[in-house]
Amino acid sequence: MDEFVSNKANLDKAIEGISNGLKTKATDLALAEKALADLEASVTSVQPTVIEINGILASFGFTSFRLATAGERNESYAIVRDDGSNARSTLSEGERSFISFLYFYHLIRGNMTATGVSGDRIVVFDDPVSSLDSDVLFIVSALIKRVLAEACSGTGRIKQVFVLTHNIYFHKEVTFDPDRKAEKRSHETFWIVRKTKDGSAILGYPSNPIRTSYELLWEEVRNPNRPALTIQNVLRRILEHYFTILGNMDKDSIIAKFDGRDQQICASLFSWTNDGSHNFSDELYVSLDETTVDKYLSVFRRIFYATGHGAHYEMMLGPVPATENEIPAETVAIATEMLEASGVLPVAHGDPP
Known part of the structure; x- marks a missing residue:
């Protein structure tokens, strides 16, 4: 007993x-939760956001607008010009996109409420440079690279x-990494979304x-599953860039190398850069089946081979030699003369063996 x-x-x-x-x-936990709530409240209040965003704008030398506090208790934001006037009614589409991005950039480090600010997060930037000029595009690229660096460092x-x-220049800015060699790094992946039927x-x-x-x-x-609805425009843009912008070549003489429906197709490919030169190509419509x-x-x-630029075609697409029945003999002869004149091929003398 x-x-x-x-x-x-004892028990x-x-x-x-x-x-x-x-x-x-429990008392210590309550005190810690109160201290955390106070810290989160300071992060999600208006004034720290105004200070940080204005600091970002100043660091990049951006002077078109800045943020200020508004409301009876300074609980709201205002966008003002350098002279202090309200910029709300004069913001361009690009400026609206930019200020939205800046707020989102700040938001991903805090929260819209006084709770949850310390939670882990996944961030998605969906085409953030639409309607932006080159200076703002650079600022957005630099800020996103900061976010990427933070995610990579952990x-x-x-x-x-x-x-x-969709912006190639923006993609190159954001993805530039001097430490990346030929292949991707362990922390990154690359994807392309392609339209299909x-x-x-x-x-x-x-x-x-x-x-x-x-x-x-x-x-x-090169894509074997290329969409039929867009391939015509893709070919047009290649020909425009290579032959018109870089080569300054006469499209009429190239079109004249083809006959019948092939000539129609060739004119259709050149129609953007050769508009008005051929009556039948002004409103040419060719239905696109396989x-x-x-x-x-x-x-x-055949356009590349006919103009003596088959080497460029093979460089960009890989060696896919055209057969004799695909290129008329006259076209082959003209291309050969061009290559001989440029010194690429030796000049043939006498009858072939």
């Missing part, structure tokens, strides 16, 4: 000690970042697939 009483007393003391410890811990709350864009397809790449818009057009031609697409690709290839 005495032993039972002694054990019970009661242990329970009392644990209960007191729990009360102390030092902050941002754990993963997705960047979606049934919707969209997402294709992954082992390295950065975007170099220039011109190379991207050739990538569309056979017609193959014909477009064949004529597209």
